Amino acid sequence: MLTSVGERVREERDQLERDFPKLQKFQGKPIKLDIGGFIFKTSLETLRKDTDSMLASMFSGRFVMKEQEDGSYFIDRDPTHFRFILNFLRTGKVIIPHDTIARDELLLEAEFYNIKPIIDKLNDPMDSQSAVQPVASEFTSSTLMNTEDKRVLLSWLSVKMNWRLIYKASRDGFRAADFHRCCDNKGETISVIHTTGGYLFGGYTDVPWTSGGTWKSSSQSFLFAFRSSALGNTPVKATVVNSDNAVSHRSGYCCTFGGGHNIYIADSSNTNSTSYSNWSDGSYYSYPPDLSCNGHWLVGQRNFQTRDVEVFGH
Structure with a gap:
C-alpha cells in the first residue's frame, strides 16, 4: 500500500515536472483567444478557474498549444455568447440571456466548453420558464448598436x-x-x-x-x-x-x-x-x-x- 502511494506521488511529481515548461509560457501575460475570428483577452487564472472545463484542460500545460502569428490561440466556435462563458469564469456568477434562442445557443457553447454550472442553469425547468423575448421597444432607432x-x-x-x-x-x-x-x-x-x-x-x-x-x-x-x-x-x-x-x-x-x-x-x-x-x-x-x-x-x-x-x- 505504501509502495503504491509512493509510486503515485512520484508519478504526479514527474508529470508536473514534464508539464511545467509548457505551463510556464502562459505565465505573466494576458491570454489572447481568437474565438471564430473575434479576440478576447483574459488571464491564465481565469481560464483555469473551472477545473472540469475544456479551457482549463487546454491551458493546463499538458498540451502543446499552437499560437497564431498575433500570439492568439484559435478556437473554431461562434463568438456571440463566449462573453457569458468568460464572465462566469471571472466572477463565478451564472448570468444568461433572456432571449430563448440565445439561451439555446449558449447551451451549445456551454456543453462544448463543459461549463457545468451554466449547463445546469439552462437545463433548470423553473429557470427556463422565466425566459422572455428581448424588449423590442428599447433603442429601436439606433443604427450603431446590434x-x-x-x-x-x-x-x-x-x-x-x-x-x-x-x-x-x-x-x-x-x-x-x-x-x-x-x-x-x-x-x-x-x-x-x-x-x-x-x-x-x-x-x-x-x-x-x-x-x-x-x-x-x-x-x-x-x-x-x-x-x-x-x-x-x-x-x-x-x-x-x-x-x-x-x-x-x-x-x-x-x-x-x-x-x-x-x-x-x-x-x-x-x-x-x-x-x-x-x-x-x-x-x-x-x-x-x-x-x-x-x-x-x-x-x-x-x-x-x-x-x-x-x-x-x-
Whole structure:
C-alpha cells in the first residue's frame, strides 16, 4: 500500500515536472483567444478557474498549444455568447440571456466548453420558464448598436423604460452646440460613440447635461465598451470611482466623462481627431476586469475621430 502511494506521488511529481515548461509560457501575460475570428483577452487564472472545463484542460500545460502569428490561440466556435462563458469564469456568477434562442445557443457553447454550472442553469425547468423575448421597444432607432449590444446595455441599467433617440450627430450635427441643443436638461441619458476605427463605446449618466462649464457629481454614472481595442468584442462596464468628476458640462464639449478625460468628445468630432480617451490610473472610472495600466485600451491610442454619436433619453 505504501509502495503504491509512493509510486503515485512520484508519478504526479514527474508529470508536473514534464508539464511545467509548457505551463510556464502562459505565465505573466494576458491570454489572447481568437474565438471564430473575434479576440478576447483574459488571464491564465481565469481560464483555469473551472477545473472540469475544456479551457482549463487546454491551458493546463499538458498540451502543446499552437499560437497564431498575433500570439492568439484559435478556437473554431461562434463568438456571440463566449462573453457569458468568460464572465462566469471571472466572477463565478451564472448570468444568461433572456432571449430563448440565445439561451439555446449558449447551451451549445456551454456543453462544448463543459461549463457545468451554466449547463445546469439552462437545463433548470423553473429557470427556463422565466425566459422572455428581448424588449423590442428599447433603442429601436439606433443604427450603431446590434441586438446583442442592446440586450447587454439593458442588463446594466437598473431601470428599463423606453429609451428614445434624442440626438444623432449624423442627423442633428456634430457641433457641441448641436449636442447641447438636443440633450441639455433632458434627464438621464445614454451616449453611444462610434469611431472611424470601428470602436463602439459610451456612457450612462443620471445627471442631465448642461452648458454650465462645471464638473457634475454622480455615483450612478458608468462607462461601457462593446468593441474596444484591447478587449475586442467583449462587452465591458466601467463603474465610476471618483463621483465628483463623473461628467464634464461645458458648452464647447459634447458628451465628456471623467477627469483626464476618460472619454472626451470634441466639437465637430467627425472632422478632426481632437476627441480622446485617457484612462490615466483608473482613479475616475474603473478599469475593466483583467486589464490595468493601459490608458488607451479603449481605442488603442489617445485621439480618435467619430463616425457618429447617438444619445438616448426618455
